[in-house]
Amino acid sequence: MPPTAEPKSATTPPASSGGVQSLERAFDLLERMADAGGEVGLSELSTSSGLPLPTIHRLMRTLVACGYVRQQPNRRYALGPRLIRLGETSSRLLGTWARPYLARLVEETGETANMALLDGDEVVYVAQVPSRHSMRMFTEVGRRVLPHSTGVGKALLAHTPPEEVRALLARTGMPAATEKTITTADGFLDALEHVREVGYAMDDNEQELGVRCIAVSVPDSPSAAAISISGPAGRVTEAATDKFVPVLREVAEDLSKALATTGGTSPSAG
Template structure:
């Protein structure tokens, strides 16, 4: 005679709080927790952070491993798997496509090249760009990866991270000098992040490339950490022009935030 009690797998298949399948909600939550932890965790860490029992986490991770979204390391810890790379690359391209009309408005109103960048692990990756119409203009290849300490978008993206997380990131990446203006000291970089929080925008003043100035703001409530920026020659992107450019950046970031929220199912 069949038992009246639900099996663990049946229990996990019941509707979740959002009306979806609970096991799927839990699996994606575990993937996000792994990403937040730097991409590699142990089962006990996931149990502590998620509140789920170890047997449930083990079943979910076993399924994710079988699908290639997670892999088990020789030390028995679990790491994000290679199949996520394809998903991430596709979603980044789509995010860049959605952003282009907003970047075009930035170019129209500021006259300078507009960019969108994401924080991907410890690096900044540029996912969209609309170039300036000026003959002399800045160009950053879409897909280019840079370290965050020498960029305006990097400062904008890290400004609201806890100081200890920023220090840990800088310790992992190092702080090589791209120019003689690059900030290469963690304490000075944290001071620069204080300025970002106080002012509401970030500046790269000849720090990534001599002769280039960049202004950047984060995209609020973005589904992934994102920032937009304008960049141009220091002769055009002056301190005097900053007061006119920053409100445009902030307004476009707010509009992009709403557009991205509308693209994300509730």
């Protein structure tokens, strides 16, 4: 992911043919709240969306009544607890939709394939398809790790502004999982610059000794996401990396297109 979301237009687009304008505006406001960190004032929403204050107030009042937004004591508005259940369910579905694409990665690379999201300051794995090799990597779906020691973490943060990356690292700390883990903010920012230059991220024995991971972000994902393959360093060599990266990019593009559709369709067999 993460790649930062594209800034929304200052004016909410008109309802598409057959759409309900008030619904589109309400969801747009929820997304703007998420982009702002989850808590905003009405004037901020009016400025960013271009909608008049009375319209925003009416929409927010409805969202509050439904539990999707709550009003704070300081009169600002925050995302509400009912969104948690929706988010948890959609994350599970995202993993389900991703599995056929991860299976394709396993088929073409022979290594374990993963999908991960950035959830707050942590990386959470939402899907995995294991390698068929007897010696293989395994990460539990739902496992949370810090981004500084993982390939998916680097892929997710590669296009995040440096000051935001530094703030995240200050909150999480940078504990060493192995002797090769990057443990300084400057070192991690250098690694992110390298990711931007080459177009993929690498965890080279940084999370676990003897294990290498190659990751790319999923472009235009509704939530910052990355996919990766991981395996023993003896198999995930530099020569193998040259073969695996184009496959990862192609699968990430195909998964991105599937997530952009309403059905999240799986790739055809063959």
